[in-house]
Amino acid sequence: MIQANTPTSALLAVLVCMSHLTYADNLIIGVESIDYFPIFQESNGQYSGAANDILNKFAKLNGHTLTYKSYPVARLNKYYLNGTVEFRFPDDQYWVQEKKKGYDIKYSAPVINYIDGVMVSPTNKGKGIDQLKTLGIVRGFTAWDYFDAIKIGNVKIIEANSLDSLVKLTSNNRNDGAYSNIDVATYYLKNTLKAPGSLVFDPDLPHTESSYSLSSFKHPQVIEQFNQFLIEQAGWIKTIKEKYHVK
Known part of the structure; x- marks a missing residue:
């Protein structure tokens, strides 16, 4: 029988402790x-x-x-x-x-x-996906909710180099909606552009809720x-x- 204070037991104890080191x-x-x-x-x-x-x-x-x-x-x-x-x-x-x-x-x-969805002009909120012909998105991002619609040509993607460009393109009616993180776009409109409510989230359009x-x-x-x-x-x-x- 091996006693608790043998070298083997001591070594095992050290190894166990090491395995729990973070x-x-x-x-x-x-x-x-x-x-x-x-x-x-x-x-x-x-x-x-x-x-x-x-x-x-x-x-x-x-x-x-x-x-x-x-x-x-x-x-x-x-x-x-x-x-x-x-x-x-x-x-x-x-x-x-x-x-x-x-x-x-x-x-x-x-x-x-987070919610990734489409920000639209208040006048277009609730009009449905049929009015969404062009969708703005920051370059490198993917609008997964619209993948099939993009693939068959029902929605055309317009890429922007930054969130600032994306929001301004949409505000100036250069596209029908901006696909973005909703909290981020809302903050940007309110605190940077000083134009709260000029674009609004349309929850009736396809969107993603995740983390x-x-x-x-x-x-x-x-x-x-x-x-x-x-x-x-x-x-x-x-x-x-x-x-x-x-x-």
């Missing part, structure tokens, strides 16, 4: 180089918004440091999957599924809920740690969401 290091997070405030915004190397506050708090509490690397959406997909960045935020398990095949990606629990997650296929243990943080800091996270008017 990865603590500099985490390289890939983010989108787009103004999506109040959820996230990258400008001149600075990341801000509700997502930034939540991720930074997580890092601080768990001994991590963060390095944000921003890319246009299409390039972010590439650099994430080739390992240039170790984590991605925001991510959604339903995004670019074909390109993610073969990768064992771990997604966190929901961080921020943003942190993801990684390199460090699933960090995602588990992040999930625990979301549980333990739920009250604090609620106040951050209220501060930024996100869900």
Whole structure:
């Protein structure tokens, strides 16, 4: 019978403890180089918004440091999957599924809920999808709800280089609607353009309700740690969401 204080038992105890150690290091997070405030915004190397506050708090509490690397959406997909960045935020398990095949990606629990839908002129709200002939979208994004309509030619996509361009094109009737995160577009209209209500969300048109997650296929243990943080800091996270008017 092996006693508890034998070298073998001591070694096993050390190995067990090591297996429970949490990865603590500099985490390289890939983010989108787009103004999506109040959820996230990258400008001149600075990341801000509700997502930034939540991720930074997580890092601080768990001994991590963060390095944000921003890319246009299409390039972010590439650099994430080739390992240039170790984590991605925001991510959604339903995004670019074909390109993610073969990768064992771990997604966190929901961080921020969102609605992606169509902002239209108030006079066009409720008129239905038949009036939607042209749909504006930020370059690199995909209007999944309209994939079939686009494919058969019922809806034509007009790409914009930024949220600012997208909103202004729609406001000037250059397209019939702007496909965007509703909270982000509403905030932009109210706080940046000072034109609240000039475009409104049409809930009768196809839209997606989902949530943003942190993801990684390199460090699933960090995602588990992040999930625990979301549980333990739920009250604090609620106040951050209220501060930024996100869900």
